[in-house]
Amino acid sequence: MRLLHTKGGARTSARRWAGITGAFAGDQRPLCRGGGNAVKIRVLSHPERPHADVSDCPQHPFGQLRAPRRGGDRGDRGRRRPHPFRCDGQPLRPQPDRGAAGVRGDPAVDRRLDRCALDGEAGGPHHPRLRQSRRQHHFVPSRSLRTHRPHHRPHPRLRLQGGARVQPSHAAQLFGLHAEEAGPGADHVGESRFRRAEVHPRGPRQAAGGASAHRCLRAGDLARGGWRREGGQHRRNRPGGRRHLRRRLRDLRDKRLQGDHRSDAGGAGKSLRPKHVNSRFPIPVGAVVLDLDGTLLDTVDDLAVAANAMLQELGFEPLPEPVIRTHIGKGLQNLVTRCLAEVTGAEPTAAQVERALAVFEPHYRANLCVRTRPYPGVVEGLEALRQAGFPLGCVTNKAERFTLPLLQQAGLAPYFDLVIGGDTLPRKKPDPLPLVHAAERFGVPPAQLLLVGDSPNDTQAARAAGCPVVCVPYGYSEGAKVQDLDCDAIVASVREVPSLLRKVQP
Ligand SMILES: O=C(O)COP(=O)(O)O
Ligand SMILES: [Mg+2]
Structure with a gap:
């Protein structure tokens, strides 16, 4: 008995070959299975033609015929597909239809694994078209080998739909x-x-107590x-x-x-x-106000230059930029106070702060918009909000005398109908006053004035005024995590804000 494989030929060719070589007599017919471009035939040697083989065939009428490889059939592709659990040297896992495990390298195990099962037998040809059934050769890990997802973890495919609007x-x-x-x-x-x-x-339906479809x-x-x-x-x-x-x-x-x-x-x-x-989304909104530092503009570089120039002039060591970054948000006076406290290790007096502020301001005025840039998505976001018909305002704690030229130089001034600086009103954020004032100016109730901010000052002011508030994650949140801020949503950029809103007429 020979096992031969033909590739590129078909069942017909194999039968023809069998007829030509005379390898079969009488009722001995080649057993051909499969189709397409791969066929396996079992050749039963005729007693009178013991050498019948492809090499004997004078006409050799069809494609490649080859004898099975030494060590067993390795499939029609000429290479054995490694079993996922049978890496070299690794212990083999028990398989339901193949008996006990062993270790590759052990001759007995190798022989068993490499054995060329006859066509129609379990473990037979690996070509998918030759399989007896789909599941026969698949190794299904036993229950104990499956990995279980602990119930306290969310299912990986279970994402909340809705994008950024859903937290x-x-x-x-x-x-x-x-x-x-x-x-x-x-x-x-x-x-x-x-x-x-x-x-x-x-x-x-089930909750209402009706007959369940499943129970x-x-x-x-x-x-x-x-x-x-x-x-x-x-x-x-x-x-x-x-x-x-x-x-x-x-x-x-x-x-x-x-x-x-x-x-x-x-x-x-x-x-x-x-x-x-x-359902909180889309938020019904009549007007939108945005924070400046850390939301619209990345001002930390220029602020750090001015603060360090001030410290140097006062005879102190400069501070690293990440430290200065955590002091931004409650106005320039607070920034100066905290920088002084950082380098002296003590709370500065009012007179010291006043003197330092007088040194700081000229430096900042000279470096107002040197490296300051709008964050990605800001211009598109403002454009889209304007197109959607929202009146826009800028509510910042930065003094008005710096805010207005900064907005001009950064090219954002034309977008805003209203600018409220840290010294425009008697109180600044986190007091609700600037937001209540902005809502009045826009003629909308505070509940319909959205604030886009980056820090606890913004969220506290919004909550105190009763305004909805969304935060950007890239700003200066005074060392707080944006996830810990009490906001309605975190948006990746100002560009995403319009998709959260529904315009209500003021
Ligand atoms: O602290 C500042 O100078 C301004 O901060 P704000 O624009 O984020 O309100
Ligand atoms: Mg800010």
């Missing part, structure tokens, strides 16, 4: 889980990460765990199943994230969105 802290609201409605023992409420139970709350109330079924049957179709759509999850996420994306104004979401007057889901 992890919204999970509870998105999925309709509020402390008062989740019931007693709902220890997961308030966690930013959510578990399976939170992602798949029971649908409205079966018959006694026999209850004895089987309450599901109609184990396995098969009935498990597919049950809550927690993948399909159920996909459908639920689609519902959330399509209907619930559209916001309160979508009264048509659920058909004629009937919203599918439960009342307790608080």
Whole structure:
């Protein structure tokens, strides 16, 4: 018996070859399996033609025929595909259909693994077209070898849809889980990460107490765990199943994230969105104000140059830029005070601050916009906000005498209808006064004035005034993490702000 493989030929060619060489007699027919460009034939030598082989064939009418390799069949591609669990020298994992494991290198194991199983046998040809069935040669790791995802980690494919507008802290609201409605023992409420139970709350039909599509109330079924049957179709759509999850996420994306104004979401007057889901987006806004340092303009380089020139003039060592960066946000006087405190190790007196400020200001005026640049996305964002019809304001703690020329030199002045500096009003951020004033000037209630900021001063002022606030992550948040700021959303850049807003007429 010979095992020959033909490549490039086909079943017909193989049969023809068998006929030509006379390798088969009477009822001995070549066993041909498969098709396409690979075929394996089992040649049974005829007693009178013991040397029948491809090399004997005078006509050699078809493509490459080759004898099986030494050491076993390595597949039609000429190379053995390494098994994922059989790296050299690594212990082999037990396989359900191949018996006990062993170590590659052990001749007995090698022989077993390299054995060329006959066509039709388990472990037979590896070419997919020659497989008896799809699953036969796949190694399915046993239950104990599968890796399990701990339940406290969010599923990797379970991303909240909605892009930047959705923050992890919204999970509870998105999925309709509020402390008062989740019931007693709902220890997961308030966690930013959510578990399976939170992602798949029971649908409205089940919650209403109606007969479930999946639950079966018959006694026999209850004895089987309450599901109609184990396995098969009935498990597919049950809550927690993948399909159920996909459908639920689609519902959330399509209907619930559209916001309160979508009264048509659920058909004629009937919203599918439960009342307790608080959709915050898009935010209804009549006007937008933006912070300057750390939100619109990257001013730290020029501020550091001026601050270090001041320190040098006063006889102190310069400070590194990252230190100066953490002192930006509460106005220039505060910056000077904190730089002095840093180098002297003590709180400076009012007179010392006044003297230092007098040294600082000329340096800053001379370096106002040398290396100061708008952050990426700022110009596009302002442009888009203007196009959407929002009146724009700049509310900063920087003194007005520096703010106005800085906006001019940076090319942002034409975008703003209103500029409020740190000394324009009696109090500055984090006091709500500048925002309340801006809302009045724009003729909108504070709840419809959006502040785009970067620091706790901005978020505190907005919360105190009752304004919505979104933060950019790149600014100077006085050492605080942007994730810790009390804001409605974190946007990667000002460019993303318009997509969060819905224009309301003032
Ligand atoms: O501290 C400053 O000088 C100004 O800070 P602000 O523009 O972020 O309000
Ligand atoms: Mg700022």
